[in-house]
Amino acid sequence: MTAVWKPTAALSIDATPFAIRAEQASDVRAREALLDASFGEGRHARTCQRLRDGRKPAEGLAFSAVHDGRLVGTVRLWHVSAGGIPALVLGPLAVEASCRALGIGAALMRHALAAAKARGHAAVILRGDPAYYARFGFSADKTGGLELPGPFERDRLLAVELRDGALDEAQGMIVATGAAALEARGHRRMKRQRLTPRAA
8 A cells, every 4th residue: 555645835845745655675775775874884783773683574564655756765663572562663764864854754654653553553662752753642651661672761762552551561671573584684794795895
């Protein structure tokens, strides 16, 4: 399913609609380039990346935003156990810098959360800016008893319940539970080879 979004305000860049669709295999190169540009090479060392490494995104919950025929935004959700309670972790969310005024980030968030709820998921967790994510219902109200597998700022561990009370008993470590991605190891190996200088 593809959702077409039209900007509601006059913009300084081309205001043609953008589309949000299911991520495709052909998006991989553009998605990785966008994530590198948005978060830098150090993104692979981030705490939440440990919940994604070697895993597949949750089925039907990886989305791309396309504008003028190119990928300009991405978001994925991943299966986790939040102290024994099934949940999803959202991220990374990224939008190409030149397209941020189009509202693509907010549209990706709303689309992803609606799709997660439609698939019966009960809660979504992320690590991010409380001021930005509050508009989508995220807060730290239900994450005080949860931990991540690495350093994190307590006030930036946020969650939204898609079913009331889903995280009431959430205590303990957030751990990955998604299916293994067989291609992940090969992708990281190719990335390391690209980053290693060749001998003269």
